[in-house]
Amino acid sequence: MTQPSSADMTFDSSLVDVQRSFSSTDTNTTSSTGKENMPPSDHSDPVSAPTSQFKDVSTDELYSEWAATYDTDGNILQFIDDLQMTDLLEQFVSLCCAQDLDSNDYRLDILDLGCGTGRNTLKLLQTPWPTDRDVNVHGWDGSQAMLDLARTKCANAVSSSASTKMVMEFAAVDISNPENVPKQYDDLFNGLISTLVLEHIEIETFFAIVARLLKPGAHALITNMHSDMGRLSRAGYKAATGERYRATSYIYTPQETVEAAAAAGLDLVGEIDEVAVDGRMIDGGVLDNGVRVEKGGVREGARKWVGTKVWYGMMLRKR
Template identity: 45%
Template sequence: MSSQPTTLNMTFDTSLAYAGDTDPALTQSFGSSTESDPSLYSRYQTPSQTTATADEDDIPSRNTTNSAHEGTPTVPSSAIAPKAPTSPTFSTFSTTAAATHITHLPTLATYDAWASVYDTDGNMLQAIDDLELATLLPQFLESVTTSTSSAPLALNLLDLGCGTGRTTLKLATHPYLPKTTVSLTALDFSAPMLALARTKLATTPLSPSITSTTLHCADAFATPAPAVLATLPAFDGIISTLVLEHVPLAAFWQRVAGLLKVGGWALVTNMHEEMGRESQAGFVAGDGRKVRGESWVHGVGETGEAARGAGLEVVGVWERGVEEGDLGKGVGERGRKWVGRRVWYGVLVRKGV
């Protein structure tokens, strides 16, 4: 496996439920989920604040040392910003100098509203994830294939937190080995996101190895677990891209371990803590509000420790910064302020025998 990753992705939050209607203003939206948000950083430093003053320049400081984040414990977004209300109302915070309005919603409501533009809003982190997956996904699938002893080769694969199906489609169009059959399952808790994934699969020529595609709308990380999980097979391979940010570490890895078969593999990508302390998943609504769900800042080291705590073997870890050359490879000018900063990491794990 290559020691240098090359991409990034974005996934969906599965940590909250939402029973209210989505604000119509959010259905017409634009912007990036990785915009630097100085007010978030200010609230992280002083959790008791409910307002913050935006910096004049939202370009992240480049003098942050790597050691500053080593071994830092996971920080839930409740320490960065107040939790979203349980009722279908907005929790809006405005900065005092340059007026920046931040609307905090339950994560499900955020992704439901984001769905219509999720694939087209110029998200920099998704672009990085795609670059990395171009290398890591084939290597991951090779590991899954060579570890499966069934003859003929029959694989059960899961895209956990599939969203609009960006990664699902990569799995569905991959050139698998001859005589390999693949049963592909995708799971997400956002119905609008899942509808887009379904359309992509229905309108794209799939690999001849794909024998079935099954999509489920459920919160995989809810307690108690949704009933559909008990109907799923044990999976040879699980991929989850940019979902981990929205789920506590222990809950995430316990679910992955429970869904994997013995000897199975999982590839997980996430926003790097160096980026997460100054930005979080969300988008800009049509009326200019920044919309945010609930997020956790997970460190690379503690992510691996939590995976081991769930009984998984950590096989590989990659970290990725933005390089100048990435700007012309789909990352775009939105990524310029992150050049020289780590924004992404990936973890490959295996469930031991």
């Protein structure tokens, strides 16, 4: 199993703003091979930040501190995840709706596992669903601060939904341990998304939970930080007090992810999507897929990642 990333940190001052993530770009990490990784070659004047300057916290604590600015701090990984999810969610909804439902049950239960502030939960609610189905969208997260923001963000989307059968339910669930997941949800869900969550959980634990929750034949949409970024980076947050927080972060390659999913009974559907940072994501312009992005959505500090794969995503199906 890949070990959590650790070791001393180096900081790029262009990334560290008060009450912002220092994105994982501010760190040296130790990969599964135990070799120390150096920061990208275009780091300018990195300032040493000894381990003692960090407060090691749980993942839930980290994201509770980060919650207020999580959606707006110009993080490149979240930016790419947002871009990719537009098409992926349409495919996901289509696969969920294609399932054969029990003749007496026209309800679809969909879970956003590790929903955070509801960034992608909101997209689930805004994606067109068949009007002849009851759709219950569930959002689970271990951070109460994140859940509070998600509830507020998604409330209007439910009330204004074209489908009068749309229901939204949020719950505080710590998924770092399978024992924390109520057994009443086993084999319940017709579909599950989990975006930028896997990095913080042991991979066997993560997929054991996903496999437990899905009905046979149901699909899961998973996205994560790419190992090419993970070998040089780690998620973190700098508070207004100047204190820096960090939590456990695991490095998984796309292939390791597919293999771990298969071992849990989840098979890859289609191909793995991998995305590298493009300078146009920072400067603005039309990307190769035809999507136009405006300058200012991503912090300038992300330029060090141009040409590096930072994100991957995949669709899985439970046997």
